[in-house]
Amino acid sequence: MLYWKYVKILFKSQLEYRTSFILLSIGQIFVPFSVFLGMYFLFQRFNEIKGFTLWEVALCYGIIHIAFSLSECFARGFDNFSRLVVTGDFDRILVRPRSTIVQVLGSQFEFTRIGRLFQAVVIFIIALTKVQIDWNIIKILTFILMIISGIFIFAGIYMIGATLCFFTIEGLEVINILTDGGREISQYPINIYKDWVKKLFTFVIPYGVVNYLPLLYVLGKNNQVIYAFTPLLGILFIIPCILIWNYGVKHYLSTGS
Amino acid sequence: MRSYLALFQMRFIRGLQYRTAALAGIFTQFFWGFMHIMIFEAFYTSSSATQPINFHQLVNMLWLQQAFLAFIMLWFRDNEIINQIIKGDIAIELLRPIKLYEFWYSRLLAQRSSSAMLRFLPILIVAFLLPYPYNFVLPQDIISFLLFIVTLCLGVLIVVALSMLIYISMFYTLSGTGSILIFGVIGEFLAGLIIPIPLMPEALQRIVYLLPFRYTTDLPFRIYVGSIPRREALISICIQVIWLIILYIIGKLWMSKALKRLVIQGG
Numbered sequence: 434m435l436y437w438k439y440v441k442i443l444f445k446s447q448l449e450y451r452t453s454f455i456l457l458s459i460g461q462i463f464v465p466f467s468v469f470l471g472m473y474f475l476f477q478r479f480n481e482i483k484g485f486t487l488w489e490v491a492l493c494y495g496i497i498h499i500a501f502s503l504s505e506c507f508a509r510g511f512d513n514f515s516r517l518v519v520t521g522d523f524d525r526i527l528v529r530p531r532s533t534i535v536q537v538l539g540s541q542f543e544f545t546r547i548g549r550l551f552q553a554v555v556i557f558i559i560a561l562t563k564v565q566i567d568w569n570i571i572k573i574l575t576f577i578l579m580i581i582s583g584i585f586i587f588a589g590i591y592m593i594g595a596t597l598c599f600f601t602i603e604g605l606e607v608i609n610i611l612t613d614g615g616r617e618i619s620q621y622p623i624n625i626y627k628d629w630v631k632k633l634f635t636f637v638i639p640y641g642v643v644n645y646l647p648l649l650y651v652l653g654k655n656n657q658v659i660y661a662f663t664p665l666l667g668i669l670f671i672i673p674c675i676l677i678w679n680y681g682v683k684h685y686l687s688t689g690s
Numbered sequence: 691m692r693s694y695l696a697l698f699q700m701r702f703i704r705g706l707q708y709r710t711a712a713l714a715g716i717f718t719q720f721f722w723g724f725m726h727i728m729i730f731e732a733f734y735t736s737s738s739a740t741q742p743i744n745f746h747q748l749v750n751m752l753w754l755q756q757a758f759l760a761f762i763m764l765w766f767r768d769n770e771i772i773n774q775i776i777k778g779d780i781a782i783e784l785l786r787p788i789k790l791y792e793f794w795y796s797r798l799l800a801q802r803s804s805s806a807m808l809r810f811l812p813i814l815i816v817a818f819l820l821p822y823p824y825n826f827v828l829p830q831d832i833i834s835f836l837l838f839i840v841t842l843c844l845g846v847l848i849v850v851a852l853s854m855l856i857y858i859s860m861f862y863t864l865s866g867t868g869s870i871l872i873f874g875v876i877g878e879f880l881a882g883l884i885i886p887i888p889l890m891p892e893a894l895q896r897i898v899y900l901l902p903f904r905y906t907t908d909l910p911f912r913i914y915v916g917s918i919p920r921r922e923a924l925i926s927i928c929i930q931v932i933w934l935i936i937l938y939i940i941g942k943l944w945m946s947k948a949l950k951r952l953v954i955q956g957g
Contacts, residue, residue: 460871467875471884478889479737482729606714610721618725625732 439539447544461548465498469556483625488563489652493644494620495557500583501616502549508588510540514595515603524687533682566651575647575661582667583643587612589674596681615640642667693788698796705804712808723756742888746823747915751886753826754911757813760805761846762907765874775860778954791945798850830916837923841910844930849906851937861948882908902933
């Protein structure tokens with residue numbers, strides 16, 4: 434497929450600068466890890482947060498960070514989209530007989546995010562060994578769905594941010610509140626926040642369905658099976674985002690070269 | 691000295707032009723401030739044990755952090771300096787009849803000051819109007835306020851001296867984005883930007899107090915909220931001055947060494 438060809442080429446090109454690649458990947462481990470370390474120290478002092486233990490929160494943290502790093506790696510083209518509009522390179526994409534979404538996705542990959550992914554996976558696995566889970570096939574499926582759902586939500590927000598670039602040309606910092614901010618918010622179970630935050634991040638931007646709601650079922654805090662499948666709603670989030678994107682593409686005015 | 695002051699002034703005025711960016715920044719900083727406050731509130735209500743600083747003090751520290759973010763972030767990227775090093779324009783800078791260390795120093799200081807000037811008042815005023823316990827309050831008395839101002843100013847001088855070391859290291863690494871990232875993250879953690887120092891485990895606190903990083907943010911903010919007694923504050927000011935001198939000397943020596951073996955990049 435065309436998309437995987439893009440992945441392969443860009444991977445090879447980034448590996449050309451090997452030392453810089455490795456150093457950046459290692460650097461990427463430290464940024465989120467310092468946040469986790471802070472979390473760890475806080476739990477040493479406070480023991481729990483609204484009924485959740487450290488390792489239960491670490492599960493939340495692991496999942497959202499795995500999803501985030503994968504989305505940053507694969508949907509970076511949308512995250513960094515203003516570049517294409519400013520230089521007028523988006524015109525080139527429009528004249529090719531392929532979907533704009535695939536081409537923008539393929540325009541950039543950030544493989545150094547592997548460092549971030551690595552630390553998230555390690556924390557996730559440690560957390561899994563520390564909490565009590567009565568395993569069954571649904572729960573395994575739920576974990577997979579949670580990560581996919583997270584990737585779709587992050588990618589969706591990148592797309593909305595990219596669409597705004599059609600009208601503002603320059604990228605908007607404010608959209609980072611929804612991606613970086615959403616990630617930071619949902620690394621804790623979302624029920625620790627005030628009501629309006631909870632509602633905003635469940636019904637408008639559904640980060641809550643990525644980790645909090647399904648984890649209630651997985652951890653046996655709530656036995657309704659329906660909670661296991663809430664991540665599917667997060668996947669649906671991509672549909673309005675694609676519609677918004679298509680609307681934006683229709684109204685695109687080239688900046689010229 | 692006059693020329694560096696003039697440089698500072700020019701940069702400062704230039705920095706004040708970026709008002710829209712500042713507005714967007716203020717909005718983002720409010721969001722982060724609120725988020726951290728909510729997380730800490732959840733922690734504080736989950737435990738009945740008394741903590742080294744109370745929730746309202748912590749809220750005030752968080753607002754100060756957001757308001758003076760430009761003063762305390764270890765890594766405040768100046769692409770022009772980076773490009774000078776990478777692309778070789780540094781050769782022109784070296785021809786100027788001014789010292790490079792002081793030139794960069796005043797420039798970096800001006801950027802931070804102008805960015806903070808645009809942001810801190812709106813953030814603090816709005817935070818001041820919030821309901822208890824989320825509101826920002828005035829300090830207990832005029833003396834702690836004066837101590838706060840003094841330590842904050844010395845703090846930003848230390849931050850710039852620290853970040854100078856990062857720029858000088860780029861003479862050797864040329865890009866070094868990775869190593870800068872690591873240094874920045876560790877430094878900010880040790881400065882108490884991720885979690886406040888009083889909430890850290892004892893063993894870690896002992897290490898933190900030996901390093902310069904906490905003298906940039908932790909000290910002035912905790913003086914403001916009254917979590918550091920006055921006598922200790924006065925001693926800390928002396929330590930701040932000592933650190934400042936040490937960092938300045940290290941930076942100067944390292945820079946002159948780096949410039950001796952400097953290879954101009956590009957042509």
